[in-house]
Amino acid sequence: MAGGFPTDTRGNGLTGIVPVVFAAALFAWFASMVPTIAATEIIRVSIPWIPSLGIELAFLVDGLSLTFSLLISGIGTLVLLYSNTYLAGHPQYARFALFLTAFMVSMLGLVLADDLILLFVFWELTTLTSYMLIGFSHEAEKSRRNALQALFVTGAGGLAFLAGLILLAAASGTTSISGIIAQGSALKEHAMYLPILILLLAGTFTKSAQVPFHFWLPNAMAAPTPVSAFLHSATMVKAGVYVMARMHPAMSGTDVWLWTLTILGAVTAVFASLLALRQTDLKQALAYTTLMALGTLTLFLGQESGYAMTAFATFLIVHSLYKASLFLVVGCIDLSTGTRETDQLGGLGRIMPITAVAAALAALSMAGFPPFLGFIGKELKYAGAIAVASEPLFVAGAALLSNALMLAVAGVVAFRPFWQGSVPSGQSPREAPWQMWAGPIILASLGAIFGIYPDLLQVALINPTVISLTGEIGEAKELKLWAGINIPLFLSIATFALGLLFYWRHVQLRALLERGFQSIPNLDKGWDSFLDGLKGFAKWQTQLVQNGKLSSYLFGTFLTIAAGILLTLVYTGMPMIAVDLSDVEWKHTSIALLTIAGALLALVTNSRIAGIAALGVVGIGIAMIFIVFSAPDVAITQLLVETLVVVLVAVVMLRLPSMPKAEFRLNHAVLSVAVGASVSLILIAVVSSPLDLRLTDYFEATSWPEAYGRNIVNVILVDFRALDTFGEIAVVVIAALSAYALLRTTRKGDQK
Amino acid sequence: MEFLFAITIGVLVASAVYLMLSNHLLRFIFGLVLISNAANLTIFVSGRLTDGAPPLIPEGADAPLVDVANALPQALVLTAIVIGFGLFAFAIVLVFRAWTTLNSLTPDDMRLAEPEEAPK
Amino acid sequence: MNTFGLNIILAIAWVAFTGSVSLVGLITGFVIGYGALWLIQPLIGTSTYFRRVTAWIKLVIMFHYELIVSSFAVAMDVLTPKHRSRPAIIEVPLDVKTDTGILLVTNLISLTPGTLSLDVSEDRKTLLVHAMFADDPDALRKSLKDGMERWVIDAVEGA
Amino acid sequence: MIEIITGSLIILGGFFAVIGAIGLVRLPDVLLRMHASTKIGTLACGVIMLCCAVFFGTSDIIIRAVAVVLFLLLTAPIGAHMIGRSVVSTGVPLWKNDGIEQSELDAALHQEHSAPGEPRT
Amino acid sequence: MDGFLEISLEIGFMCIVFSVVLAFVRLIKGPSLQDRVVALDFMTVAIVAFCGLAAIRYGTSAFLDVALVLALVGFLATVALARFAERNTERSRERTSDD
Amino acid sequence: MSWLLALPVVIPFLTAVLAFQTRQSPLGRWISVAGSSVLLIASIALMNTVLREGVIAGQMGNWPAPFGITLVADLLSAVMVLITAIVAVAVSIYAIADVDEKMERLGYHALFNMLIAGVVGAFITGDLFNLYVWFEVMLIASFGLLVLGGRPEQIDGGVKYVALNLVSTIMFLTGIGLLYGMTGTLNMADLASAVDGADQRLLTIVAVLFMIAFGVKAAVFPLFFWLPASYHTPAFSVSAVFAGLLTKVGVYALLRMFTLVFDHDTAFTHTILLWVAGLTMVVGVLGAAAQSDMRKILSFHIVSQIGYMILGLALLTPLAIVGAVFYLVHHIVVKANLFLIAGVAQRIAGGTELSRIGGLYKSAPLLAVLFVVPAFSLAGFPPLSGFWAKFLLVKAALDVQGWIIAGIALAVGLLTIYSMTKIWAQAFWEPHPDGIEPKLSSLSSRDRAAMLIPIAGLAVLTVIIGVMPEPFVQFAEASAAQLLDPTAYITAVLGEQP
Amino acid sequence: MNSVILRVGTRYLAGLLLVFSFYMMLRGHNEPGGGFIGGLTGATGFVLYAIACGTQDSRAALRVMPQTIAIWGLGIALAAGLFAALFDDALFTGQWLFIGATETDKGLPLSSVLVFDIGVYLVVFGSILTLVFAMEEEI
Numbered sequence A: 001m002a003g004g005f006p007t008d009t010r011g012n013g014l015t016g017i018v019p020v021v022f023a024a025a026l027f028a029w030f031a032s033m034v035p036t037i038a039a040t041e042i043i044r045v046s047i048p049w050i051p052s053l054g055i056e057l058a059f060l061v062d063g064l065s066l067t068f069s070l071l072i073s074g075i076g077t078l079v080l081l082y083s084n085t086y087l088a089g090h091p092q093y094a095r096f097a098l099f100l101t102a103f104m105v106s107m108l109g110l111v112l113a114d115d116l117i118l119l120f121v122f123w124e125l126t127t128l129t130s131y132m133l134i135g136f137s138h139e140a141e142k143s144r145r146n147a148l149q150a151l152f153v154t155g156a157g158g159l160a161f162l163a164g165l166i167l168l169a170a171a172s173g174t175t176s177i178s179g180i181i182a183q184g185s186a187l188k189e190h191a192m193y194l195p196i197l198i199l200l201l202a203g204t205f206t207k208s209a210q211v212p213f214h215f216w217l218p219n220a221m222a223a224p225t226p227v228s229a230f231l232h233s234a235t236m237v238k239a240g241v242y243v244m245a246r247m248h249p250a251m252s253g254t255d256v257w258l259w260t261l262t263i264l265g266a267v268t269a270v271f272a273s274l275l276a277l278r279q280t281d282l283k284q285a286l287a288y289t290t291l292m293a294l295g296t297l298t299l300f301l302g303q304e305s306g307y308a309m310t311a312f313a314t315f316l317i318v319h320s321l322y323k324a325s326l327f328l329v330v331g332c333i334d335l336s337t338g339t340r341e342t343d344q345l346g347g348l349g350r351i352m353p354i355t356a357v358a359a360a361l362a363a364l365s366m367a368g369f370p371p372f373l374g375f376i377g378k379e380l381k382y383a384g385a386i387a388v389a390s391e392p393l394f395v396a397g398a399a400l401l402s403n404a405l406m407l408a409v410a411g412v413v414a415f416r417p418f419w420q421g422s423v424p425s426g427q428s429p430r431e432a433p434w435q436m437w438a439g440p441i442i443l444a445s446l447g448a449i450f451g452i453y454p455d456l457l458q459v460a461l462i463n464p465t466v467i468s469l470t471g472e473i474g475e476a477k478e479l480k481l482w483a484g485i486n487i488p489l490f491l492s493i494a495t496f497a498l499g500l501l502f503y504w505r506h507v508q509l510r511a512l513l514e515r516g517f518q519s520i521p522n523l524d525k526g527w528d529s530f531l532d533g534l535k536g537f538a539k540w541q542t543q544l545v546q547n548g549k550l551s552s553y554l555f556g557t558f559l560t561i562a563a564g565i566l567l568t569l570v571y572t573g574m575p576m577i578a579v580d581l582s583d584v585e586w587k588h589t590s591i592a593l594l595t596i597a598g599a600l601l602a603l604v605t606n607s608r609i610a611g612i613a614a615l616g617v618v619g620i621g622i623a624m625i626f627i628v629f630s631a632p633d634v635a636i637t638q639l640l641v642e643t644l645v646v647v648l649v650a651v652v653m654l655r656l657p658s659m660p661k662a663e664f665r666l667n668h669a670v671l672s673v674a675v676g677a678s679v680s681l682i683l684i685a686v687v688s689s690p691l692d693l694r695l696t697d698y699f700e701a702t703s704w705p706e707a708y709g710r711n712i713v714n715v716i717l718v719d720f721r722a723l724d725t726f727g728e729i730a731v732v733v734i735a736a737l738s739a740y741a742l743l744r745t746t747r748k749g750d751q752k
Numbered sequence B: 001m002e003f004l005f006a007i008t009i010g011v012l013v014a015s016a017v018y019l020m021l022s023n024h025l026l027r028f029i030f031g032l033v034l035i036s037n038a039a040n041l042t043i044f045v046s047g048r049l050t051d052g053a054p055p056l057i058p059e060g061a062d063a064p065l066v067d068v069a070n071a072l073p074q075a076l077v078l079t080a081i082v083i084g085f086g087l088f089a090f091a092i093v094l095v096f097r098a099w100t101t102l103n104s105l106t107p108d109d110m111r112l113a114e115p116e117e118a119p120k
Numbered sequence C: 001m002n003t004f005g006l007n008i009i010l011a012i013a014w015v016a017f018t019g020s021v022s023l024v025g026l027i028t029g030f031v032i033g034y035g036a037l038w039l040i041q042p043l044i045g046t047s048t049y050f051r052r053v054t055a056w057i058k059l060v061i062m063f064h065y066e067l068i069v070s071s072f073a074v075a076m077d078v079l080t081p082k083h084r085s086r087p088a089i090i091e092v093p094l095d096v097k098t099d100t101g102i103l104l105v106t107n108l109i110s111l112t113p114g115t116l117s118l119d120v121s122e123d124r125k126t127l128l129v130h131a132m133f134a135d136d137p138d139a140l141r142k143s144l145k146d147g148m149e150r151w152v153i154d155a156v157e158g159a
Numbered sequence D: 001m002i003e004i005i006t007g008s009l010i011i012l013g014g015f016f017a018v019i020g021a022i023g024l025v026r027l028p029d030v031l032l033r034m035h036a037s038t039k040i041g042t043l044a045c046g047v048i049m050l051c052c053a054v055f056f057g058t059s060d061i062i063i064r065a066v067a068v069v070l071f072l073l074l075t076a077p078i079g080a081h082m083i084g085r086s087v088v089s090t091g092v093p094l095w096k097n098d099g100i101e102q103s104e105l106d107a108a109l110h111q112e113h114s115a116p117g118e119p120r121t
Numbered sequence E: 001m002d003g004f005l006e007i008s009l010e011i012g013f014m015c016i017v018f019s020v021v022l023a024f025v026r027l028i029k030g031p032s033l034q035d036r037v038v039a040l041d042f043m044t045v046a047i048v049a050f051c052g053l054a055a056i057r058y059g060t061s062a063f064l065d066v067a068l069v070l071a072l073v074g075f076l077a078t079v080a081l082a083r084f085a086e087r088n089t090e091r092s093r094e095r096t097s098d099d
Numbered sequence F: 001m002s003w004l005l006a007l008p009v010v011i012p013f014l015t016a017v018l019a020f021q022t023r024q025s026p027l028g029r030w031i032s033v034a035g036s037s038v039l040l041i042a043s044i045a046l047m048n049t050v051l052r053e054g055v056i057a058g059q060m061g062n063w064p065a066p067f068g069i070t071l072v073a074d075l076l077s078a079v080m081v082l083i084t085a086i087v088a089v090a091v092s093i094y095a096i097a098d099v100d101e102k103m104e105r106l107g108y109h110a111l112f113n114m115l116i117a118g119v120v121g122a123f124i125t126g127d128l129f130n131l132y133v134w135f136e137v138m139l140i141a142s143f144g145l146l147v148l149g150g151r152p153e154q155i156d157g158g159v160k161y162v163a164l165n166l167v168s169t170i171m172f173l174t175g176i177g178l179l180y181g182m183t184g185t186l187n188m189a190d191l192a193s194a195v196d197g198a199d200q201r202l203l204t205i206v207a208v209l210f211m212i213a214f215g216v217k218a219a220v221f222p223l224f225f226w227l228p229a230s231y232h233t234p235a236f237s238v239s240a241v242f243a244g245l246l247t248k249v250g251v252y253a254l255l256r257m258f259t260l261v262f263d264h265d266t267a268f269t270h271t272i273l274l275w276v277a278g279l280t281m282v283v284g285v286l287g288a289a290a291q292s293d294m295r296k297i298l299s300f301h302i303v304s305q306i307g308y309m310i311l312g313l314a315l316l317t318p319l320a321i322v323g324a325v326f327y328l329v330h331h332i333v334v335k336a337n338l339f340l341i342a343g344v345a346q347r348i349a350g351g352t353e354l355s356r357i358g359g360l361y362k363s364a365p366l367l368a369v370l371f372v373v374p375a376f377s378l379a380g381f382p383p384l385s386g387f388w389a390k391f392l393l394v395k396a397a398l399d400v401q402g403w404i405i406a407g408i409a410l411a412v413g414l415l416t417i418y419s420m421t422k423i424w425a426q427a428f429w430e431p432h433p434d435g436i437e438p439k440l441s442s443l444s445s446r447d448r449a450a451m452l453i454p455i456a457g458l459a460v461l462t463v464i465i466g467v468m469p470e471p472f473v474q475f476a477e478a479s480a481a482q483l484l485d486p487t488a489y490i491t492a493v494l495g496e497q498p
Numbered sequence G: 001m002n003s004v005i006l007r008v009g010t011r012y013l014a015g016l017l018l019v020f021s022f023y024m025m026l027r028g029h030n031e032p033g034g035g036f037i038g039g040l041t042g043a044t045g046f047v048l049y050a051i052a053c054g055t056q057d058s059r060a061a062l063r064v065m066p067q068t069i070a071i072w073g074l075g076i077a078l079a080a081g082l083f084a085a086l087f088d089d090a091l092f093t094g095q096w097l098f099i100g101a102t103e104t105d106k107g108l109p110l111s112s113v114l115v116f117d118i119g120v121y122l123v124v125f126g127s128i129l130t131l132v133f134a135m136e137e138e139i
C-alpha cells in the first residue's frame, strides 16, 4: 500500500460506511450499559442452545466484559473508519470489511460469553477470521505463510484450551462460567485443577503470544496496518489475558497460578521490550511492545492484591488506547512516506502536524508521563508490584526495566520520525486525510482526558472490573495523578532517567541487542524446520505404509488376518475341539486329496493351461464333495460355473502373455500357511460342537405345505430368502454391465 | 468327516493366499478362484455334512421322510457361487484391461495412480 | 432335415426330460422346441429329406458292434506292454453331402475306437482321420467308406 | 438278479474307465491317448448309465439315462475333433511306431516331446 | 441292499476315482497343451459316470440330473481350450507352447 | 410397515432398470435424479415412522423371523438411509454436469443407482447373509463405477481396489459361514442371543475375523490401502459418493455387529478397536499431510476420520456412541461435498494438483465460500458440524480418562486444519501458476447450476447441523441408546422374548 | 471358428441346450434345477453358438441385446416381488394360483415365485452372454 495516500478519500461507498456505522452502533449500545454496570450490577441473558449437553447461549455483561466490549467496539469503529480510506478502492475491500466486522463480533462474543463452550466457539472464530485477515494480501507467499503460522500456533493452543474447558466443565459440573465462579474455591481443591490450569494456560499463552509462543505475533504484522492495530494491539491478543482474568476468581491464589503467571509475565515483559527496542521497523517495534504489555497484564493477574487488579484494569485500557493510535499513526507514516524503517524517517513533524500530535499524545501516555493515564497506570503498576506478597523486588525490577524500555521505544516510534532529522530525498509525504488521523487523535486524547479526570474511569469501568476480578468492591484502589511522595513515585523518576538514557543510546543499544539475540534460538526459523520436519515425517511414513505396491498391500492385509486370528487365539486359549474321524470313508479322503492335489498343482505350475486345468480339477473335486454330501443343485451350479470360468479364462488368455517363472518366497509361504491353518483351525473348532438346526427344520416342515416346493434348496432361494437371490442376480447384472463397460470403454460408446 | 474337509479348506486357502501374494495378476486370479471355492466349501462344511440324502421332499410326502442334508447352507453356497462368479468375471476382464492399457500383469509396476515420488 | 422334423425331435427330447410321456407333454415340448428353433433360426438350413427308419436301425446296430469290437482292440493295446499300433493320419474322400450326414459320419468314426476324425476340409470333400492301426491305409479308407459312411448315407441321404 | 446284473455292469464300466485312464497315461502321443480316453470313457459312461436304467427301471430314469448317453455321444466326438484339429494345426509332434521297445520309446518321446508344446519344468 | 451290489459299487467308485487320479497324472505331465485338455475332458466324463454310481448308491435320481447337465455342457470347456490352443498358435507361430 | 422398509431398496433398483433402458438418451440422467428424489421422500417417510414408533421391522416374504429375511430400521439405520438418499440426490444432480454421454451410454446411471441400492440394503437389513449380499451389490457396482471411463490410472487404482476388497469380501463370507456353523442362525437379532450359547473363546476369534473383514471396508489401519490407491482416480461424482458412503457402510457394520452381537468380551475387542482408532487417525492424517493433490488429501482424510468413528465405538460409552453417530452423519455430508467441490476446481482451474492450480479465492469467491464451510467443518472449527462431532468424542474420551487417545484426537484435528488450510492456501489464495483467473462463469449455465446447487445444499446442511446441533445430538443420543440396549431392536425383529 | 463339424454340431446342441435349460428352470421348484441352473445352461448354448459361428450370428439369433435381457430379467424378478403388494403382503411373498385344483391334486400351479425364477433365468442368461459376446468381440 506504500506510495502515498489514496487519491479518492471517499473510500468504498456503502461497503465502507455500513461496517463503521454498525460498529459505532454497537459501541453506543455498550456505552448505554455503563450506568448499570457502574452501579455494580450485571446483565445476564441466556437462551438454551444444546440442552442435552447443557450448553447455553449465555452472555454476561459485567465490568470486565463491558470494558473489553467498549474497547473492542470503540477501537473497531475507528479502525473501520480508518481502513475505509487506508484501503480505498481496494478490489477486495468488501471481504476485508466483512472479515474485520466478523472478527469484531466474534471478539465481542468471546468476552461476553458466559458459557465455556460458547466462549470456545467465539475463540475459534476469532482465530479463523484473523487467519483470513492476516492472509489478506493472499498473493504474497509471506503473508500466506504467516497466516498459517498464526492459525497453527493459536489453533494448537486452542485445542489444548478445548481439552481444558471440557475438563473444567466436567470438574465443576457446569459449562456456565458464572456458575463455576459461584462455586468459589471449589475448583482449586479439585484433583484436576493442575491439568485444567496447564491446558487453559497453553491456550491463553499461545493466543496472547506469551514467551515462548511469541514468535507468531510479529509475523502476523503481514496483515494490513489497521488489522494489526485492531487484532494485535487492542483485541485478539488480549483474548488470552481476558480468559485468565475471567477465570481469576475461580483459579487464582494457588502457588502454581501465582508463579507461572508472574514469572512468564515478567519474562515476557522484559524480553519483549528488549526485542522491541531492537526493531527498526516501526510496526514490528510496536508489535513487541504489545507483547510487553501482555506480559505485564499477565504479571498482574498472577497476583490477588487490589493494587494489582486495579493496575490491570487501568493498564488494560491505557495500553489499548495508545497502542491502537500508534499503530494507526504508523499506518499514516507508512502510506505517506512508503516506509516504516526508523532510520529512513525524519522531519515529518512539520508536514504531518496532526498525526504528529496524535503520535506525541499516545507516546507520552505510553511512556507514562503525567498527566496521562499511562502515568497513573505506571504508578499503580509499581504499587501493585510492591504489594505483591512474593518477591516484590523481582516484580518491581521487571516492571522498572520494561517501563524504561517502553519509554525508549515510545521515543523511537513517535518522537524520532517527527522531530528529528529531515525528510529523506525521494519522499513526498503529505498529511493524512481526516478519516485517518481522526482515530489516532481521539484515542490518544482519551489517554490524556482520563489521565486528568481519572474518576470517569474509576466508577464506570475500573471498579466494576476489579469486582469481576476479585469479587469485592473494596479491593479497587483509587486512580489519582498525585499519590504523594512514595516509592512508586521514586520508581517513576528512575524510570524516566533510565528510559531517556536508553532512548539517547538506543542505536548502540540496538547493535548490542543484535549481537545478544544471535545466541537466542529463533523460534520463527524453528517454525519452518518444524513444518519441513512434519512434511518429511509424513512423507516417510506414507511411503512406508502406502508404497503403491499391491503385493505389499495384500501382504499387510493377510498378515493382519493371520496375526489377528492367531494372537486372539493366544489371548482366548484353545477353543474346544473334538475330532471325529469314524465316519470318514476312503471315498471322502480320495476326493479331498484330489482337490488338494489340484490346488497344489495350480500353486506350483508355471504353465497357464496347467493352471486352468488344475482349477478345473479343484472345481471337479469340490463338485464331487457336493455330490457325495447330497447337494445336487450346488454340484450342478458348481460344474456349470466352473465350465464358464474355464471358457472365460481361455478367451482372455488369448491376449495375455505367458506367466513368468515364480521364484519361491519364504515369507509368503509362511504367511499363507498361517492363514490357511487358522481358517482350518477355526472351522474344526466350529464343527466340534453340534449345530442348532431350527431354521432348517422349519424349512423342511414348511417347504411343501406352505411354499409348495419339493426342492427345499430352490424354495429357500426363490421364496424363504428371495431377497438374497434378488440381490445376487443384481450382482450378476452389475458384474456383466461393469465388465461390459470396461471392455467397451475404449470404444465409441456401446454399439450393437 | 468335517475335519477332513476343514483341512482341505486350509490347504485351498493357503495355496490361494500364496498365489494372490505372487506379484502377478493371472496368478492372483487363480488364487481368487481357489479362495472363493474355499469360502463356499467353508459354508457348506459349517452346515455339517450328510451322506447321500439330498434335501428333496418325495412325491406324496409333506416333509422329507429320512433326515436329509441341511438345505440352508446349500442355498447360501449356491448364492455365493453365483456371486463369486460375477466377481470373478469382472476381475478377469479387469486383468485383461490392465494388460491392454498398462501393458503389464505385475501390479507392482503399475504406478500411475500412486506415482513413484509424489509430485512436490 | 427340415424344421418340422427337428422340432419333433426337440418335442420328444422334452418329453424325455420331463419323463412323463403324455400328449400334454408332447405339445408343451413342441411349443418350447419351436421357441428354441425360432431363436436359432439362422442356423436351420432348408434341406429337407425323407428318412429311412430301417437304415437308421441298421446304422445304430452296426455302430454299437463297431464300438464294442474296436474298443477291445484298443484296450489290448493299452494293456499290453508293447505298442502294436501303427498310427497314421489318412485322408478319406467324403461322398456324404448334408451337414447332418457329415456330422454323423465324423462323430461315428470318432466314437469307434481306432479311428478319430480330426477335421473336414473347408470344401467338405475330404475327411482327415487319425487311425491307430493304419498298417494298410487304403484298406482302412475302403472299410470306412463302405462301412460307416455307407450306412450313414443310406440312413440320412438315402442314396 | 437285477443286483447281479447291475453289479457286474458296474464293475465292467469301472474296468473300462480304468483302461481309458491307463491309455491316457501310457499311450505315446496325444492322438493315441484321445483314442483311449474319449471313446472308452464314453463307453464306460454308457455302461454305467445302463446300470442306472436297469437298477431303477422306471421310465423317467431310463429316459434320463439314455439322454445322458446320447448327449455324450453327441458332444464327446465334437470335443475330440476340436482337440484333434488343434493338434494338427499346432503341429504337436506325433509318435511313429518303428518297433522300438517301450522303454527306449519313452526315453525317445521325452526329448522329442520337449519340442514345442513343452512346459520346461 | 444286496451285499454284492454294495461291493461292486465300492469297486466301481474305486475304478472311477483311480481313473481320475490317472487322468490327473497326465494333466500334470502334459506335455502338450492338448494333453492337459484331454485329461480334463476325461475327468469330466468320469464325473458323469461317478454321478451314475452315486445315483445307484443312494437310490436318488437327483444325481442323474447332475450327470445330464455335465454330459451336455462339459465339452464346452474342451472346445474353448482347444480353440485357445489353436488361436494361440495362430497369433504367435513361434509360441506353440502355453508358457 | 414392511413396505416402508422395502421401498428404499426397491426404488433405486427400479430407477436403475429404467435408467439403463434409456441410457442412450439424456433422459437417463433425469430418471436418475427423479429416482433419487423419490428415494429421499421414502427415506423421510421411514425416518418419520421410526421417530414416531421406534424400531420397526418387516418380514420379507411374510416368513417369520429368524427364518425369512428381516428388514429392520432403528434410528441409526433410518438416518443412514436418509443421509444416503440426500447424497444420492446431490450426486445425481451433480452428475448431469460431471458425467459425459459416453459414460452414460455405458450405463453410469444404472450402476450408480445399483450402488445406492446396495448401500441402502446394507443399512436396512437385519440378516447377516443378506448384509453380505448387499455388500456385494455395492462392491461390484463400485468396481464398475471406479473404472468407468477406463483411463490408465483408473485401471491401476481399480486393480488395487478390486484385489483388496475381494479379500475382505471373502473373509466376510467365511466369517458368516463360521458364525452360522456356531449358532445355526443368520438373523442378527437372533444372533444376539444365539451367540451366548456358543464357545465364547471361539466367538471372540470369529469376532476378530469380522472386525478385519469390516475393517477393510471401513478402511482402518492397517487395512485401508485400497482407498488412497483408488479414490482419486474416477469421475468426481463417483469419488464423491464413494467418499461419502462406502467406508461408512463398513463403519455401520462394525457399529451394528459390535454392539448387537459381539458384545461378549468388549474388554478385548474394543481395546483392539481403540488402538485401531488411534493409529487410523494418525496414519491417515499424516498421509494427507504428505499429499499435494486435492483428492488425495481428501482421500487420506477419510481414513483419518474413520478413526474418529471407530474411537466412538471403541469407547462404547453412551456419549462416545453419540459422538460416533454424529460424526458418521456429519462426515458423509462434508466429505462428499468436498469431493464435489474438487470437481468444480478441476473444471474451472484445470486440475486438483495443488501446485498446478490457484487463484480460486480471487476469481471464484462463491466457490471459496462453499469450500470454507465443509473444509473448516472437517477441520473441526466451531460452529460447524465437525466441531460438535470432535467435541463429543474428545469429551467422551476425557470422561473415561483416555488422556492419550483424547490427545491424539485433538492433535489429529490440528493436522486436519493444516491440510485444509494447505488446500485453501494453494488452490484458493495462491495465484494460478499459469496466470489465468479461474471463473465459475466459464461453466455453461446448466453445468454451473448442476454443480453448485448440490454443493450449496450440502454446505447449508453442514451449517444447520453446526448452528442448531441440538436436534441432531438428541437424535444421536436416542440412537446410541438403541445401540447400547438392543432390546427394542430384538423385540421388533423377533417379537416379545420369553 | 471355421470347423464344419463344430458348426453342424452346434446347430443341434444349441437348440438342445436351450430346451434343456427351460426344462431345468421349470422343474426347479420340485427337483434339482431352477433359475440359475437354467440360465447358466441356456447361456452355454449361445456361448457355444458364439464360439462356433462367431458373435455376429449369435447376436443376430438372439435378436435382443443380451444386456437388455438381463436388465429385464431383473425387472421381472423385482415385479414378481412387488406383485405381493396387490395382496397387501410383504415384498417377495409368494402368490399362488392353482389351475384345476381338486382336494386330492393341487393342479397346475402358477406363481409369482415361478415368475421370479424366470427373472433369475433371464438375468443369468443375459448377463453371461453380455459378458461373453463382449469378450469375444474385444479380445
Ligand code: NA
Pocket (backbone or CB within 6 Å): F191, F192, F193, F195, F196, F260, F261, F262, F263, F264
Ligand atoms: Na450378545
Ligand code: NA
Pocket (backbone or CB within 6 Å): F354, F355, F356, F357, F358, F426, F427, F430, F431, F433
Ligand atoms: Na497452487
